[in-house]
Amino acid sequence: MSLLGNPSSTTASNAEDTSRGDDSTATIGFIQVCRNYLRYPSRVWKKQGFLEHLYKSGCAVYVYPDCKGVDLLASARIRVPGRKKLFIYVPILISVKARERLNKGERDDATKKMLEMLTSLSRAAMIERERPKNWMKPKR
């Protein structure tokens, strides 16, 4: 799915191909949703390596059970403004609501939960960055 620009880049196989005139601002490359949440704890959701892998594999994943506010996680590739061949991968958090009535307050509440989730992810990533590399090794 191409959010904007050239819709030819619809699959993971040609997601990397910039020579075919893929000038999209952002592309989403998933064609299936997998239930492999056990592999991916939430603290890696914003890691570039993980998101790149998710994008290139053409997958989105169901998040872990009991997750408050988010049901699916996918990855989008964004072209860095002004840099033709430089990309950044951003997470797409999707919450699915199946209700006959969903008023503005409830919609705002659902959106707020997703944003809170993002804040906690950023905090977790920051803690991980600041943690010494050998923090798990026992001291001798």
Next chain:
Amino acid sequence: MDEAKTLDESNGSEEANDTGALCILLMVGRNVKKGARDSLTVEQLSSLCTTNITLEIDIPAADCFGITNALHSMRGGEEMAEVYSSRAFLPYHNEEDFASEEALRLGPRKRGLGDEVVEVLKTLRKEWHYEKSDR
């Protein structure tokens, strides 16, 4: 050779700076479809590298896959389905089982969830009685 690079490779660092994210609220089966913030501009997409963007998408009532119609004909959706699908520790149970928290068959992990389990059970019980009185 493909010259496309990610930000990580370009910076030579292990982690890119904190990026933004796209949060999508996907709404299925809504009767009244209005007020959704479903527009996304090029400027917003460009700023996605650094800021969070929220988006509300309504699945149309007459979508070609017939999702909304299927959902309405099942009558099994709504909040209860969301609770059951997102909380694997809640087994199927009858009305009588609601009375007993033992129905949860708590294992070590589930026991760790503590208050949340009881909270969900109370909510379900309330919902059940509300539905029964509504019929």
